[in-house]
Amino acid sequence: MPGRADVLQGTMDLLILKALSIGPMHGWGIGERIRAMSQDVFQIGQGSLYPALHRLELRDWIASAWQTTEHNRIARVYELTPTGERRLTEEVESWQRYAGAVQRVLGAR
Numbered sequence: 617m618p619g620r621a622d623v624l625q626g627t628m629d630l631l632i633l634k635a636l637s638i639g640p641m642h643g644w645g646i647g648e649r650i651r652a653m654s655q656d657v658f659q660i661g662q663g664s665l666y667p668a669l670h671r672l673e674l675r676d677w678i679a680s681a682w683q684t685t686e687h688n689r690i691a692r693v694y695e696l697t698p699t700g701e702r703r704l705t706e707e708v709e710s711w712q713r714y715a716g717a718v719q720r721v722l723g724a725r
Contacts, residue, residue, distance in 0.1 A: 627711070628660070628664065628668045629668065629671075629672060629677075629703075629707065630704070630707040630708070630711055631650050631658065631660070632646060632650070632665075632668055632669065632672060632678075633672070633677065633678075633696065633700055633703060633704040633707060634653075634704060634708075635649040635650050635653065636678060636694060636695060636696045636700070637696060637701070637704055639695075640693050640694060640695035641693065641694060641695075642683075642685060642691040642692060642693050642694070643662070643665060643666060643669060643691070643692065643694065644662075644691075646665065646669070646694065647659075647660045647661075647662070647665050669694060672700070673694075675699075675703075676697055676699045676700070677696070677697060677699055677700035677703050678694050678695060678696055678697060678700050679694070679695055679697050680692045680693060680694045680695075681693060
């Protein structure tokens with residue numbers, strides 16, 4: 617679909633950490649939060665999202681627990697850990713340096 621983009625390799629972690637910085641969320645909600653924050657540009661499928669959540673949990677950047685949702689369903693809810701909060705800060709700084717460099721290249725004459 618026009619206007620939508622695949623998530624660049626290496627940015628999935630950043631997007632998930634940022635989504636969780638707003639508050640704990642179950643997996644489907646994380647994908648929806650990223651879609652909404654990107655104004656429908658990023659659509660993250662479950663096949664990409666859940667392996668990334670597992671990887672982030674193994675790195676201790678996020679933690680999860682089974683909880684009852686507002687719709688009375690049991691779902692795994694993810695949240696940032698203190699290590700994940702520090703990593704988010706590092707990732708944002710790195711991304712800003714990268715994006716700035718790309719912008720400078722694009723603006724060069």
